[in-house]
Amino acid sequence: MHNLVLFCKTFIRDLDKMKTLKQSVDKFNADKIPFCIACPEAEIEIFKKHLKTGKEDYELIFLTDEEIAGRELTAKYKDKGWVGQQFIKLLFYKTNVCNFYVILDSDLYFIQDFHISDFMYDESTPYISMTEERKEEYAKIQNYLKRKGKTYGFVRHGQVFSCRLLYDMEENLLNKNNITFEDLLKISPFEMQWYGEYYMIKRPFELYPCNRLFRYFWGEDLYLDAKRRGLTVEDFIKEGCLGILMQTYWIKDNIYKPSLFYVFLRKLRTIPRRTQNFIKNKILRRFKR
Secondary structure, X not given: OEEXXXXXXXXXXXXXXXXXXXXXXXXXXXXXXXXXXXXXXXXXXXXXHHHOOOOOOOOEEEEEHHHHHOHHHHHHOOOOOHHHHHHHHHHHHHHOOEEXXXXXXXXXXXOOOEOHHHXXXXXXXXXXXXXXXXXXXXXXXXXHOXXXXXXXXXXXXXXXXXXXXXXXXHHHXXXXXXXXXXXXXXXXXXXXXXXXXXXXXXXXXXXXXXXXXXXXXXXXXXXXXXXXXXXXXXXXXXXXXXXXXXXXXXXXXOOOOOOHHHHHHHHHOOOOHHXXXXXXXXXXXXXXX
């Protein structure tokens, strides 16, 4: 059994973005963390063909949704999109592949070397990715579990799930109340939020919060704003981001593509005004020709 693995649940429609993620893991996986990829049984050979190179210097593991969640639950949520994915992420602990697993999505990729220490404080203590957020769906979970205090958001890529905590959740929350993960997700469909809130109740290990693992582009507006500001991948690395999320439903690009024009304008603002005017005049003279 591994102590820590990377885990990604994917579908055939995300194959191109999955290739980008896999290539980034190949390049930046400094500590050779095993990488486990889950997909529908009918698609697994396609993913193996397109993703496995045979040159990986870390262990690459393929599992089917059916192996993780069972055929009945997998079939029931086959066409339910992102909600169906959440069962796979929550139930992966039952495979006994690892003690902890890092939740990744197909539409993100790494931009610099990452290490075990980016996800784990020590061998038995993961970082908890969290921010203070007042969202109704998050508050539903907090209220259901009767936790007092501020509302936090745990829906963050790179969240580390503890298998020990999920087993505890199964025994002391689900079984004792005769409910299932399916029932919980009907209350509020955010698997990472359920995990994070249950952690806040049980506290099986000391809290070490983090919140800047990835640069998030949840929508096209955020993406275009970053481009107009002349931001580059190097800027995100300086911020401490390990990778970038390119939200599938809103952004067509697989990787962040800076605008060379706005990058130029941004750099222009950093040089002395006299030099700026000289460059501008030179450009204007060229256009007048």
